[in-house]
Amino acid sequence: MNEPSVNRWQRFGFFRQFKLHLIRLARIKSSPDAVARGVALGVFIGFTPFFGFHILIALLFAVILQQNKIATFVGVWVTNPLTAPFIYALEYEIGRMLLGKPPLGILMFNRELTWNTALQLGLPLGLGSVVLGLPLALISYALTLRLIPWLRQYRIPRWPKSLRKLLPSDSKNGKP
Numbered sequence: 001m002n003e004p005s006v007n008r009w010q011r012f013g014f015f016r017q018f019k020l021h022l023i024r025l026a027r028i029k030s031s032p033d034a035v036a037r038g039v040a041l042g043v044f045i046g047f048t049p050f051f052g053f054h055i056l057i058a059l060l061f062a063v064i065l066q067q068n069k070i071a072t073f074v075g076v077w078v079t080n081p082l083t084a085p086f087i088y089a090l091e092y093e094i095g096r097m098l099l100g101k102p103p104l105g106i107l108m109f110n111r112e113l114t115w116n117t118a119l120q121l122g123l124p125l126g127l128g129s130v131v132l133g134l135p136l137a138l139i140s141y142a143l144t145l146r147l148i149p150w151l152r153q154y155r156i157p158r159w160p161k162s163l164r165k166l167l168p169s170d171s172k173n174g175k176p
Helices: 013-027 032-046 054-064 069-076 084-099 106-110 115-153
Strands: none
Touching (some): 032 054, 032 069
């Protein structure tokens, strides 16, 4: 089967979303500093252990702290279903090591969830999220501060609206 001459990576939604978020960042009408502060806030909130509520929490803090809401949303996107298991595992391990606690075994999760189990899991996860989130928010601030002026200089091409336009058309009826 002959496929149209589209780059293979363009067919994956993950890369498409990444590109769309970059375009959103480049088109924000705020200063690079304001955009970078919003992204840093979003990255920090994205590293908190409140999976599923990141966007709501980020928008709430963006309103309270008067930061750019779109940039905050883009920063929160760092935690997504592909990256969340790795981020949370790393946060838990960092927090556990800093608190000097032994690792929770698989047998611990076969029991009912009690306050004791929630604290044994939640305390290291919360501490690890702060320890990991703060430096990464600062790094994302610095990178975004330099990336925004560069992105605004270049025109980012659009994605093809339809693959039909890329296929050869039938000369009689104009359809592919």
